[in-house]
Amino acid sequence: MEIIRTVNEMQTRSLSILQDNKTIGFVPTMGFFHEGHLSLMKEAKKENDLVVTSIFVNPLQFGPNEDYDNYPRNEKMDAERAKEVGADILFMPGVRDMYPKKMMIDMSINERVNVLCGRSRPGHFEGILTVLSKLFNIIKPNKTYFGMKDAQQVAVVDALVQDLNFPIELVALPTIREADGLAKSSRNVNLSKAERKEAIWLHKALKHGQRFVVDGEKNPAIIEKEVKKIIENETSGSVDYVELLSYPELKNVSFIDQQVILATAVFFERARLIDNLILNADGSLVKQIK
Amino acid sequence: MEIIRTVNEMQTRSLSILQDNKTIGFVPTMGFFHEGHLSLMKEAKKENDLVVTSIFVNPLQFGPNEDYDNYPRNEKMDAERAKEVGADILFMPGVRDMYPKKMMIDMSINERVNVLCGRSRPGHFEGILTVLSKLFNIIKPNKTYFGMKDAQQVAVVDALVQDLNFPIELVALPTIREADGLAKSSRNVNLSKAERKEAIWLHKALKHGQRFVVDGEKNPAIIEKEVKKIIENETSGSVDYVELLSYPELKNVSFIDQQVILATAVFFERARLIDNLILNADGSLVKQIK
Known part of the structure; x- marks a missing residue:
């Protein structure tokens, strides 16, 4: 498994994969993998020539009083697990590389967000729209995979892909649970x-x-x-x-x-x-x- | 020269061009071509395997009291002129096809717009950001061409391409003028x-x-x-x-x-x-x- 740490290198790599007429399945994550993440990578592996997984704890989608700093991280273990399930490229960009300066372009969504998590996490889905637009343009996947635990996120990504004509198929997969029913998170x-x-x-x-x-x-x-x-x-x-x-x-x-x-x-x-x-x-x- | 009138057909066509490892130069326009538009297509022809020109009078970038209805249109003459300068594909989507329903995703820009035309045309550049994001995702160009008469537009597209990591080179070309100096428009x-x-x-x-x-x-x-x-x-x-x-x-x-x-x-x-x-x-x- 390749590990890529810069936006430029990833974008170049993706273009060369596409020039070889290979398909890319993309699993965007914030890392600290559990069975839920791994199930997305496994499915992506079945349906595409290559699987790209990104780990990026996106500051834009965290509110000022949220757990950005305490969000659990474990790069080494994540790399091992991604490799085990057959991910081909692990993309781990730095914050400065993803956001070299304050964003000039703002993205927002006028439906599907004034309910559920959108109400208690103002700016959360705007941050997701921005980072996913960037990641989609960097990685240029044919398909992208999300877990249904984040069902509102799936609804928002569906709106993004539809409205902006991203040539990407959105695949939503079932929530993975512990033996006692707790959703893995x-x-x-x-x-x-x-x-x-x-x-x-x-x-x-x-x-x-x-x-x-x-x-x-x-x-x-x-x-x-x-x-x-x-x-x-x-x-x-x-x-x-x-x-x-x-x-x-x-x-x-x-x-x-x-x-x-x-x-x-x-x-x-x-x-x-x-x-x-x-x-x-x-x-x-x-x-x-x- | 091919004429394509639907988003689906254009997106499929572009993907097949890219699979042939050919480059696409893209000239987005609102039609009624003059020498300015043609100069963009000529330059695109020099620098790419194929030139795609779009004609779409984008309702989203016109204010309620602006000239959307009176904007000059002449499809037939445009097609002839585009063909003469070597455009390979003329993409003329319908409004319903570009905007099948009210947009859920909104794009805006917090710099470069509270001056010049941005001040007297509220919503104008937001409409441009949206339509270009869509067109970029449909056509997937390697390079895109704009005239410097619309210098603020060039600055806004520059922000869009940078901030969202579109893998597209923005080329800005000089204003074309009449013999007496009037900018062609x-x-x-x-x-x-x-x-x-x-x-x-x-x-x-x-x-x-x-x-x-x-x-x-x-x-x-x-x-x-x-x-x-x-x-x-x-x-x-x-x-x-x-x-x-x-x-x-x-x-x-x-x-x-x-x-x-x-x-x-x-x-x-x-x-x-x-x-x-x-x-x-x-x-x-x-x-x-x-």
Whole structure:
């Protein structure tokens, strides 16, 4: 596996790969790999000639009071794991190289963001739009891979690719979970032992909400309230949101008659966790987002 | 010369050109070609395997009271002229194809726009950023060509390409003028006979301003005032602005000791004309913007 650390070198390398008529599958990450990341690389490996994985903890998508400095990092282990699953190039640019000076161009999105994480993390998705536009132009992938744990991110990237005509296929893959159901996340290491036990209740509560939909409940407010109650009762965390919205449009619905997301975010002492389920109108899980 | 009218077809065609390892020179235009446009295509022809020219009168870059509906159009003549100078592909997408629905992604720029045309045309450069990002992703050029008559546009595209890492070389070529000095512009056809005669004074006044710099004047305010006085005295037009700024940063300077732009915009009855000179600190014309 090649390791590339500069934007120039990566851009040149990508152009030469494309000149050889090879396809590139791209997995953008912030590193500290878990099974979720690795599942994206494995799928990318199946569907493309080469897999490029980037590790870049993007300062632009962190708010002033967020965990940019404490975001977990482990380059050496990441490189080993990426190599094991067959990544061909690991791209790890520096912040100065990605942002040599203050950005003049600003990107924003006027839909899909005034809900869920967009509401409590102002500027977060704008930062993601910017860094992904840059990475797409540097790496020029044919396909790009994201995990559905970050379902709102997937909806935002979908808007970006559509609206700006990036010639890239967006592939969204299922959330990978621990044996007890907790969604895998780099931030899980920041949970205390007690919190780690409680954290299983995010997924349990969402599954409980799903049961309501299966049983014919059509009112989002009732389901949101039930899910929130469980998380509040069973954890020491503070609920940021529990929301049920259309997906991927992320609009409020008053009646469940389409594909929806049931999502939550919970603040623990040193980690804010998120999780979600994508459901059909009958409450069954959506297997494949298209 | 091929004519392509859909985004899908153009994007597919470009990918196949790149797979053949051929380079693409791209000339984005709003059509109604004059010598200025043709000079860009001729240069693109010299420097690339294929030349793609687009004609798209982009509604996003026109304000509500601007001349979108009256912008001159002549597809047939444009096609003939583009063919004559060796364009290989003429891309003329429809508005519905470029903007199938309201854009979710917004692009803006926080420098280089609160001056010159950016001040009197709010939203103009935002619209240009959006349409060019789309066209760059559809056509995937190696180089793209712009005329220096639209010097602020060149500065904005320079910011776009730099900030978002588009792997595209921006080439800016000199303004093409009529025999009497008037900058060629598609909008010149909207001048009355009397206005057409007066319009030569934009260039004459700028040349007069240049003379001041050559003679050692270092104070932008004095030069701006002189240029404005001439245009007001010699034309029936209404001066939108006369400004002298650093280039391409487009910042106010209190003392001329670097590359600058001396630019003007003048409203006539049915046309708003612009013109500029790019000058070295000693007042000599800058031949090649890099």
